[in-house]
Amino acid sequence: MAIYFIGLGLYDEKDITLKGLKIARKCDLVFAEFYTSLLAGTDIGKIEEQIGKPIRLLNREDVELNFERIVLSEAKTKDVAFLTAGDPMVATTHADLRIRAKQMGIESYVIHAPSIYSAVAITGLQIYKFGKSATV
Template sequence: MLTFIGLGLYDEKDITVKGLEAVRRADIVYAEFYTSHLMGTSIEKMEELYGRKVTVLTREDVEQNTSWLSLAKEKNVVFLTGGDAMVATTHIDLRLRAIDMGIDTAIIHAPSISSAVSGLSGLQNYRFGKSTTIPFPYTRRDKTIISEAPYDTIKMNRRNNLHTLVFLDIDREKGFMRIGEAVSILMEMEERRGEGVLVNALAVGIARAGSDSPVAHADYLEKLKDYDFGRPLHTLIIPAQLHFIEAEALVKLCGAPQDIMK
């Protein structure tokens, strides 16, 4: 049996009671933190609360190595992930591979940033379109490459009057992308494309969702770049046209400019 268990948003205590019970019953406990990361905890704190040893898998282990996965044919194996257990596509792929290997699977869900952003910002969850991720720029043949896929996703969503949830890259060497970096990349895309998608665009920054001190701040994109959101993890939202209740929520909950209510 392979059980996927979400760990929630911030620390080792975000796991559900059902998830904690499943971890304590498991023969082997694995975890991955390259798709998301719990900033308020450590492996040592998790092991202390869960009462089990936690083995952290790399991206290569999860996506290419099947030796650990094969153990679930005979043993009760748990696979821990930040947020909800099935938000990342790579986890769905892993579950399908397990099924192809004849392994029974189960899921225990947990809080996810996909739902938390609505509560923190006041934006209505059913009005979110396709999400996107801003990756760190990289160099190829002495040329800096910036993916324009996030710009295209935001453009499509705004055309359909839908909000865009923008995840920020996590890189083993470069660390955690911050909102200021993400905004700079988006503004560079706008300058390069010149399509006006992000001209005078409102944006909402979310930091440390699930912690005791989350930050949710809204402003026009070029001003948001200089706002101090503090420690990661950071997430960005590019809203569509606002319902009047959403506009009021952004002003009262996120300190957005009053003129968005006109």
């Protein structure tokens, strides 16, 4: 049993990676939050249709204060997807949630997606102009 942090990309329900879609479809439960960022070109119904499962939408309080009770308690016995706009590890909130999962002994996986950092190139600007960058 595990939690999967799945990025949805930048605009609509079609931006999710094939890997993210496959994993979301196999998970027992699907949660999402859109307060850190949202997908302007879609709505929750279209994402549910794409995945083929209902999605429980979480608000800020659910995520920041009640994540252990609402989501991680389920991930102890089920495979759980947690969907976010962009890439899930760009927001420090989501990185903190992954740390909480580890502290509770819950396996976690990250399925990356295009993020705001990917979108910068469309403007003609270079990511290096926004601060330090490194290749790992």
